[in-house]
Amino acid sequence: MRETPSLQSPPLPSNDAQGPVLEARGLRRRYGGRWVLDGIDLSLAPGSILGLLGRNGAGKSTLLRCLLGLTPSDGGQALIYGTPSWELGAREKSRLGFVAQTHRFQPWMTPQQMVSYVSAFYPTWDADLVDGLITRWEIPRSQRIGTLSPGEAQRLAIVLALGPRPTLLIMDEPAASLDPGARRAVIGAVLESVASDGTAVLISSHLTSDLERIADRVAFMHGGRIAIDTDLDRLKDTVKRLHIRADHLPEAFAVPGMLHCERRPDGALVTVRLAEAAQAATLVAELQMRYQALVVVEDLSLEDIFLAVDQ
Amino acid sequence: MPTALLFHANPSSGVPLYRQIIDQVRLMIASGRLRSGDFLPSVRQVAQELQINPMTVSRAYSELERDGTVELVRGTGMRILPVQAIGTLRERQREMAPLLQQVVASARQLNISPTQVLSQLGALLSEHDHA
Numbered sequence: 001m002r003e004t005p006s007l008q009s010p011p012l013p014s015n016d017a018q019g020p021v022l023e024a025r026g027l028r029r030r031y032g033g034r035w036v037l038d039g040i041d042l043s044l045a046p047g048s049i050l051g052l053l054g055r056n057g058a059g060k061s062t063l064l065r066c067l068l069g070l071t072p073s074d075g076g077q078a079l080i081y082g083t084p085s086w087e088l089g090a091r092e093k094s095r096l097g098f099v100a101q102t103h104r105f106q107p108w109m110t111p112q113q114m115v116s117y118v119s120a121f122y123p124t125w126d127a128d129l130v131d132g133l134i135t136r137w138e139i140p141r142s143q144r145i146g147t148l149s150p151g152e153a154q155r156l157a158i159v160l161a162l163g164p165r166p167t168l169l170i171m172d173e174p175a176a177s178l179d180p181g182a183r184r185a186v187i188g189a190v191l192e193s194v195a196s197d198g199t200a201v202l203i204s205s206h207l208t209s210d211l212e213r214i215a216d217r218v219a220f221m222h223g224g225r226i227a228i229d230t231d232l233d234r235l236k237d238t239v240k241r242l243h244i245r246a247d248h249l250p251e252a253f254a255v256p257g258m259l260h261c262e263r264r265p266d267g268a269l270v271t272v273r274l275a276e277a278a279q280a281a282t283l284v285a286e287l288q289m290r291y292q293a294l295v296v297v298e299d300l301s302l303e304d305i306f307l308a309v310d311q
Numbered sequence: 312m313p314t315a316l317l318f319h320a321n322p323s324s325g326v327p328l329y330r331q332i333i334d335q336v337r338l339m340i341a342s343g344r345l346r347s348g349d350f351l352p353s354v355r356q357v358a359q360e361l362q363i364n365p366m367t368v369s370r371a372y373s374e375l376e377r378d379g380t381v382e383l384v385r386g387t388g389m390r391i392l393p394v395q396a397i398g399t400l401r402e403r404q405r406e407m408a409p410l411l412q413q414v415v416a417s418a419r420q421l422n423i424s425p426t427q428v429l430s431q432l433g434a435l436l437s438e439h440d441h442a
Binding site: 049184187188191192194195208209212214215216232236240280281295296297299300301303304 | 320325328330355365366367409416420
């Protein structure tokens with residue numbers, strides 16, 4: 001007798017549960033003898049927005065593709081809702097949104113046809129949301145996709161990723177071809193998704209100004225590893241630049257937690273990562289006493305921090 | 312209930328967004344724009360208005376709740392409490408220390424003597440007392 005599908009299928013993923021939505025454990029991937037991913041540990045909780053930073057070629061796109069099971073890994077584990085990404089079934093995939101760096105749309109289809117084609121795969125597809133976004137984001141509904149501008153195609157890709165009301169949204173450089181107005185609109189839509197569905201979001205982007213607006217966590221990729229993975233507020237509270245003016249700084253001058261030091265004829269410019277925000281005052285007082293220095297503490301933007309960490 | 316337009320956010324500032332919100336609430340209380348009994352706009356409202364992560368707003372609000380600036384009224388929101396001195400004298404002094412250190416640094420750069428700084432500060436303090 002043939003097995004009939006049960007009417008009571010298991011529930012679709014939701015972010016009511018507490019465990020991590022996405023997890024990497026010692027994830028590794030090699031390309032031509034080079035470890036592009038060299039033991040990545042990462043975890044993403046419901047409702048969290050994680051910004052992934054790194055130079056070009058740091059392996060960000062490879063990491064995202066391995067996490068999603070689109071590219072096989074050479075070691076370690078990638079888990080989505082606790083299931084290895086490589087073995088994801090239709091159920092786990094049904095509430096997963098992905099915006100890839102390059103799109104493989106059928107160029108002869110129109111956005112409207114694309115929407116009805118894609119929506120068929122997703123039981124939670126929100127047709128009203130999609131319709132509203134297409135209108136507001138001025139995506140030409142009945143023009144062939146091959147003739148859309150890069151910005152229009154990108155906006156369409158984002159709409160398609162938001163369509164299933166994802167509980168996990170992964171975006172690879174989503175803002176690269178968008179103007180500031182469109183970027184702001186995308187940020188609004190992502191925040192809306194987080195507020196209503198507790199969506200866990202992973203965004204790789206070079207646009208630090210977008211990330212520092214919405215991310216609660218940032219991870220820096222460097223040399224195939226996650227160099228820093230931390231709460232964004234805490235990062236800004238603890239990474240500071242000290243402008244130190246002193247006549248006599250010793251050759252071996254160093255400060256605990258120093259990330260970068262640039263010697264100047266009349267002192268030094270030092271970027272530090274403190275263990276606690278409150279340490280700044282103590283450190284400044286100590287430097288003033290010890291070197292008769294004038295010390296001014298500068299707060300740093302995420303871009304400044306990225307540059308200091310990446311040096 | 313005040314609108315979320317009360318707040319502004321500068322994400323690229325080195326000051327974390329949750330701290331910017333905390334500072335603005337404290338300033339508005341100090342200036343009388345927010346009074347005890349007023350409610351803060353909801354987390355969702357602020358997040359939408361400023362287009363920032365709701366978690367950032369909740370973090371600011373819970374910090375304000377922890378230090379006794381606001382209280383959570385179930386089902387209604389965050390209510391401003393009557394102003395009170397927050398923390399021990401030592402804690403409050405520690406909070407002021409970085410500002411004073413900047414004064415010291417500027418004084419040295421401008422070649423203003425300690426006595427001159429103190430007299431200038433004294434004048435400012437008494438001006439404020441009489442206001």
